[in-house]
Amino acid sequence: MDVMRTGKELGTEAVTITGGGEPLMHPEINEILDGIDSLGIEMGLVANGTLFHKVQTRSLKKLIWCRISSSDELKTQLGRIGLSLSEWFDEIEDAVTRAKNVDWAFSHVVTKTRPNFDLIAKIVKFANTYNFTHVRLVNNIFIADMLEKARTMDKIKEKLEKRKIDDSKVNYQKRDKWTKGTKKCYIALLKPVLGADGYWYPCCGTQYALAKPSYDYEPSMRLTDKKLSDGLRDIIENQKVFDGSMCVKCYYSKYNEALKIMLSEVKHLKFV
Ligand code: SF4
Incomplete structure (x- = not known):
């Protein structure tokens, strides 16, 4: 709570x-x-x-x-x-x-x-x-x-x-298609995942994102060393975008592409 x-x-x-x-x-x-x-x-x-x-x-x-x-x-x-x-x-x-x-x-x-x-x-x-x-x-x-x-x-x-x-x-x-991770992974910032260990992780695919998949969340992918509320505050207040270039298997790159477009500044917005 x-x-x-x-x-x-x-x-x-x-x-x-x-x-x-x-x-x-x-x-x-x-x-x-x-x-x-x-x-x-x-x-x-x-x-x-x-x-x-x-x-x-x-x-x-x-x-x-x-x-x-x-x-x-x-x-x-x-x-x-x-x-x-x-x-x-x-x-x-x-x-x-x-x-x-x-x-x-x-x-x-x-x-x-x-x-x-x-x-x-x-x-x-x-x-x-x-x-x-x-x-x-x-x-x-x-x-x-x-x-x-x-x-x-x-x-x-x-x-x-x-x-x-x-x-x-x-x-x-089928889950037979994936891409490499995105350098700027905005998903981690939009909806970070709180693990049962109290640490924050970038996405719900964290267990199998690296070369060696596992059933547990991967400690090297923690978004911050801080746990629980302190961790969430650290991520949001410092707008921590995760570097997903370490991920070999990502199923969410389309989400990240969409988020990137939404965050980009549009020149001559009035004419869009
Ligand atoms: S697997 Fe994809 S969505 Fe998950 S942390 Fe890596 S880049 Fe981000």
Whole structure:
């Protein structure tokens, strides 16, 4: 909340609450959602769909959007915490019914060349039934090339069409294209990422931006040595633009190009 209050003071308008870890495991998640909302900061949430029962309806309704993440390993993962797939869908159905004002979406990571098609079909049908905004199907970034070589995403699309499942909400993200990082990375300044370790990072692709990808954020990419509120203040007050020339894999260069254009001074503006 201290970070949020500092953010508000510095002009923060919206925040995405996401992992390391499942955000809804936090024992004070309702107080966090209520507290951020009371500051007039809009919220989006990424959650794994297993713990919505912990969130009071009053707090859940304060979200603008919520994205539920899953993967081809979902059944095994749910098994580890004693949940079945149908219980997972029931939990989501209950949350969606309680908070109809929220824009709901799924993000499903494809992890195998022979993906869990039945699960994907169920997710897409559920999203269609409950009027979700979209279903993001995304290749596991660590094996995206291999998955693409096997035409995995195309095969999923073909199978959905063959089963006559409406895929108009599905956003197929192959992740087989990237660029080198941009020297002036404005994204880091526009929406810096607060890691679970309290340090600030330039983008949510920080784990896999360098030659050696990892599941953790990369310490050499920290935006500042300062943590939490002091760190945010340092970034914003000193307008720290990150030097992204160290990044070998960047999926956001188009965002940076757009931001660069928006920041450039236009001569003879009145004639544009
Ligand atoms: S990967 Fe791209 S968006 Fe992320 S820090 Fe590097 S240059 Fe910036």
